[in-house]
Amino acid sequence: MTEPPNDWSWGVQRIPPDLEGGGGASDGNNPNNNIRSPMPIRVNQDSEGKLAPPRSPSTPPFEPGYFQKFTRPASPLVNGQTDRRPLTMGNPAVIGLWSFATVTILLGCFKLFVPWKSNHAIYPTALLFGGIAQYIAGFLDLFYGGTFSGTILVSYGAFWAGQGMMMLPTASAVLNDYVDEADISQGMSIYNFIWAFYTLMLLCLSFQIRTGNFILSWCLFWVFLTLLFDGVFYLTNNQPLLRTSGVTAILAALGAYYSGVAAVMEEQRRRMWVGKYKWQRNKKHHWAWGSKRAE
Numbered sequence: 001m002t003e004p005p006n007d008w009s010w011g012v013q014r015i016p017p018d019l020e021g022g023g024g025a026s027d028g029n030n031p032n033n034n035i036r037s038p039m040p041i042r043v044n045q046d047s048e049g050k051l052a053p054p055r056s057p058s059t060p061p062f063e064p065g066y067f068q069k070f071t072r073p074a075s076p077l078v079n080g081q082t083d084r085r086p087l088t089m090g091n092p093a094v095i096g097l098w099s100f101a102t103v104t105i106l107l108g109c110f111k112l113f114v115p116w117k118s119n120h121a122i123y124p125t126a127l128l129f130g131g132i133a134q135y136i137a138g139f140l141d142l143f144y145g146g147t148f149s150g151t152i153l154v155s156y157g158a159f160w161a162g163q164g165m166m167m168l169p170t171a172s173a174v175l176n177d178y179v180d181e182a183d184i185s186q187g188m189s190i191y192n193f194i195w196a197f198y199t200l201m202l203l204c205l206s207f208q209i210r211t212g213n214f215i216l217s218w219c220l221f222w223v224f225l226t227l228l229f230d231g232v233f234y235l236t237n238n239q240p241l242l243r244t245s246g247v248t249a250i251l252a253a254l255g256a257y258y259s260g261v262a263a264v265m266e267e268q269r270r271r272m273w274v275g276k277y278k279w280q281r282n283k284k285h286h287w288a289w290g291s292k293r294a295e
Contacts, residue, residue: 089140091144092138093150096137096141097153098257100130100253101257102125107246108252109250111249112250113246115243120167124164128164130164131158131160138154148209149211152202185234185235189231190231192228196224199223203224214275214276219256219259223252225245
């Protein structure tokens with residue numbers, strides 16, 4: 001199998017030679033300054049002067065590579081980038097992983113250190129960062145091509161958005177339909193058990209997918225135990241069990257933080273260990289729609 005090209009981005013075409021120089025004017029006061037002004041490059045213009053990338057048989061509209069004809073200004077001084085870079089999307093899984101990790105570790109700390117206190121202080125983070133931000137990142141990750149990872153982010157983004165909404169006084173009023181605290185505990189235990197089962201299903205799939213690795217399974221395993229312990233706690237009211245679920249939540253969050261850092265470093269062409277399973281590396285996969293088999 002041939003190695004991927006030594007490019008700054010995976011699967012993205014390099015900047016065309018005629019576009020790499022920028023298109024803006026150089027600084028006339030400093031002849032050694034080759035940094036161009038961030039003026040947009042018009043790859044092609046129609047009769048009305050509107051920006052329109054050139055069409056070719058290989059890149060018809062709305063197919064891969066079409067919008068890569070556009071470029072955007074870069075920041076050569078701050079980030080050490082070239083003058084122009086293709087207009088492509090970054091990896092949305094990073095914000096999804098870190099938002100999940102942040103709200104999970106917050107909840108874990110509350111359970112571990114102050115289980116007798118209300119955790120409503122994390123409401124803004126749970127609703128906006130762990131919920132809405134992760135939810136949007138999940139859909140973007142699906143567009144990015146991450147079927148399994150995008151599904152996970154959307155799922156737990158919806159979970160945390162729902163948890164955050166339940167902290168609102170108006171939304172928590174739905175609990176008034178229950179007769180007493182025992183009724184609420186039974187309902188919450190069923191809620192956590194179902195989510196634990198869903199997480200266990202994802203955990204089993206993480207051992208079979210091509211992108212499966214130890215860090216992914218680590219996160220899902222500790223999330224599964226956290227939800228399972230929470231479900232048992234609501235049935236037994238065992239405080240040590242609640243503290244234990246706080247420890248498992250923190251362990252899951254640390255794995256998600258590490259996975260996000262590894263994704264950022266991979267864009268910088270620095271590979272961090274994630275524990276790729278040997279049986280996935282040695283397995284030959286058949287691609288759909290008549291494509292060649294990956295060696």
